[in-house]
Amino acid sequence: MKKIVAEIDNLKDKIIEIRRHIHMYPDLSGEEKPTRDYVKTIIEGEGIKDIKIFDNHYGMVVDLKIDENLPTIAFRADMDALPIQEENKVPYKSRKDGIMHACGHDGHTAILTGFLIACNRHKEKLPFNIRGIFQHKEEVMDGGSEDLIRDGALDKVSAIFGLHMYPYLKTGEIGYKYGEMMASADMFEIEIFGKIAHGARPHEGVDAILTASMVVNSINHIVSRKIDPLHPAVISFGTIEGGKAANIICDHVKLSGTVRTLNDKVRQNIKEMMEEAVAGICRSMGARYNFNYFFGNPELVNDKDMVDVVIKAAKKVVTPVDLKLPVMGGEDFANYLKIVKGAFFRLGCCNELKETCYPQHHPRFDIDEDSLIIGAKIFANILKVLK
Numbered sequence: 001m002k003k004i005v006a007e008i009d010n011l012k013d014k015i016i017e018i019r020r021h022i023h024m025y026p027d028l029s030g031e032e033k034p035t036r037d038y039v040k041t042i043i044e045g046e047g048i049k050d051i052k053i054f055d056n057h058y059g060m061v062v063d064l065k066i067d068e069n070l071p072t073i074a075f076r077a078d079m080d081a082l083p084i085q086e087e088n089k090v091p092y093k094s095r096k097d098g099i100m101h102a103c104g105h106d107g108h109t110a111i112l113t114g115f116l117i118a119c120n121r122h123k124e125k126l127p128f129n130i131r132g133i134f135q136h137k138e139e140v141m142d143g144g145s146e147d148l149i150r151d152g153a154l155d156k157v158s159a160i161f162g163l164h165m166y167p168y169l170k171t172g173e174i175g176y177k178y179g180e181m182m183a184s185a186d187m188f189e190i191e192i193f194g195k196i197a198h199g200a201r202p203h204e205g206v207d208a209i210l211t212a213s214m215v216v217n218s219i220n221h222i223v224s225r226k227i228d229p230l231h232p233a234v235i236s237f238g239t240i241e242g243g244k245a246a247n248i249i250c251d252h253v254k255l256s257g258t259v260r261t262l263n264d265k266v267r268q269n270i271k272e273m274m275e276e277a278v279a280g281i282c283r284s285m286g287a288r289y290n291f292n293y294f295f296g297n298p299e300l301v302n303d304k305d306m307v308d309v310v311i312k313a314a315k316k317v318v319t320p321v322d323l324k325l326p327v328m329g330g331e332d333f334a335n336y337l338k339i340v341k342g343a344f345f346r347l348g349c350c351n352e353l354k355e356t357c358y359p360q361h362h363p364r365f366d367i368d369e370d371s372l373i374i375g376a377k378i379f380a381n382i383l384k385v386l387k
Contacts, residue, residue, distance in 0.1 A: 001384040003125055007118035008376045014117070015372050018042065019110035020092035026081030026099045026106070029140040032058040035079045039113055039134060046117050057147045062132040064119055071158035072129040073386065074340070075379055076333060077112035078105045078138035087363040102365040104165025104349065109134065111163070111375040118380065127387040131157060141187055141296050143332030149339065159306060160342035161382055162333045163375050167357050169348030171368040174314045174378065175323040176345050178307050182300035183234070183260035184267050185330025190215065190278055191290040192242075196251040205249035209242055211285045212253040216240070218277040226273055227266060234260040234328050235270065260328040262299050300334035306343035313381035314345070317374055321348075347375045 008015075018039075027035045036058045040051060043062055050063040058079075063072075086093055086100035094100040101107075116132045133153050137144035154160070169175050192212050197205025216237055227233050235257065242253030259274075261267040271293045282289045314320045323346065333344050350357040351368035358364045 001125065001380050003122045004118045004380045005377050007121055008114060008373060008380060011114045011118060012373050015110050015114035015376065016369050018113055019106050019369065019372060022079075022106040022109055023092050023101050024095050026094055026096055026101050027079070028083060028099055029080040029137040030058070032079045032136045035109065036060050036134060036136070039109060042113060043116060046120050048116065048120050054147075054151055057144060058136040059144050059148045059151075059153070060134040061148070061153050062116060062134070064116065064123060064126065064130040066123060066126050066129050070127070070129050072131050072156050073383065074131040074133055074154070074157045074160040075112055075115065076133040076135055076160060076162040076336065077108035078135045078144075079109050080105060080137055080139050082139060082361060084361065084363055088366050090366065100363070102362060103139065103360045104365075104367055105138065107165050107349070107367050107372055107375070108163065111372055111379070114372070115376040115379045118376065126383065128383060138332055141294060143297060143335070145332040145335040149335060154336060154340050157340050159386070160336050160340050161306070161310065161379065162336075162342070162344045163347045163378070164331070164344070165349045165360075165367050165371065166346035167350045167359055167365070169321060169346060169350060171348050171351050171371050172318045172374070173321050173348035174310075174318055174345050175321050175348070176307055176310055176314075176343070177323040177326060178302060178304055180262050180299055180301050180326045181323075181344060182326060182331045182334065183232075183262050183328040184264070184299045184334075185296040186259040186267070186271075187294045187296060188257055188259065188274065189290075189292045190255045192253045192255075192282060193288040194249070194251045194285075197249040199247035199249060202249055205251070206286045207249050208253040208287060209250045211282060211287045212240065212242065212255060214281045214285070215278055216255070218281055219274055222270065222273050222277065227270070231263045231266045232261070232326075232328065233266055233270060234258075235274070260330065262326055264299070297330045297332040298334045298338060300331050300344060301337055302343045303337070303341040306341055309382055309385045310343045310345050310378070312385045313378050316381045317377045318348075347371055
């Protein structure tokens with residue numbers, strides 16, 4: 001792997017160039033064709049021919065096949081950006097109004113592209129077949145991992161690895177976590193239907209706003225009173241819409257929110273508890289309701305042995321940090337780990353001198369580009385450790 005690692009050093013300027021281009025021209029979830037085609041052109045220019053694109057989405061799978069008898073190791077990068085107006089004053093600032101890479105996916109894509117180029121230039125040194133999975137739609141509910149899995153992205157894959165930029169760790173650190181690392185991420189919508197009336201004669205109507213307020217209050221007690229405190233769970237309301245005028249009893253309210261858990265049984269039970277609360281309150285108030293619950297990404301559970309591989313690979317480059325506790329954010333890399341053993345890790349990108357310590361999804365989020373080379377080298381060292 002020494003030649004591949006050395007090649008990654010040689011590719012530093014190229015990797016940064018790739019990242020900056022993607023940052024300047026971000027694509028929202030489900031609109032990643034320009035980013036995909038840009039990366040595809042670069043990879044084809046390196047003489048890599050085994051590239052799969054798809055008719056039904058903008059994901060891409062790139063294979064470096066060494067020997068059909070060797071295992072295939074996969075590495076994944078996500079490509080989509082966010083509907084956020086960038087506030088950074090940098091030469092590579094987003095050229096698209098209201099869209100920016102505020103989560104680091106531009107960096108993930110540049111890392112994987114550079115890693116594949118380095119591997120291809122020294123194919124004779126590879127102990128495995130390598131697969132690069134460039135994923136669309138990570139930032140939305142119907143994440144792109146399921147599309148790629150259906151289209152065979154994990155066929156013949158023995159292990160899979162992914163990383164994510166992390167401004168809560170310094171450049172030169174990576175964060176690892178055994179077992180449950182991130183929560184499942186579900187969404188819900190509740191509609192409450194009452195009866196309109198004049199605000200001076202509330203007894204003639206059914207107040208959907210009052211009913212909704214009772215629903216919010218009741219559901220917010222589920223976690224504190226009905227869930228084992230040893231099993232973390234979060235229920236958050238994000239929107240509430242209703243009402244036509246100050247002097248009219250509202251007859252329709254719509255609420256939406258998210259649910260995060262680290263235990264599948266708790267996840268199933270919360271859905272039932274929520275609907276029971278809605279049904280009971282609406283019945284007592286004389287209102288009707290619709291309750292829709294959407295199961296999103298499952299909890300992300302790392303394989304112990306694969307985490308050990310990441311730690312050993314990282315120690316050759318940086319300092320591994322045990323994150324110890326999971327976070328309640330969601331990540332659809334979890335779907336890959338339901339099928340193939342693997343590990344997901346955090347790549348530190350915080351450098352106060354470069355002002356790259358803003359949190360993800362912040363309009364001033366940016367990364368220390370030195371972290372790009374670190375990420376690519378860790379991918380290369382993973383191959384060495386697995387060998």
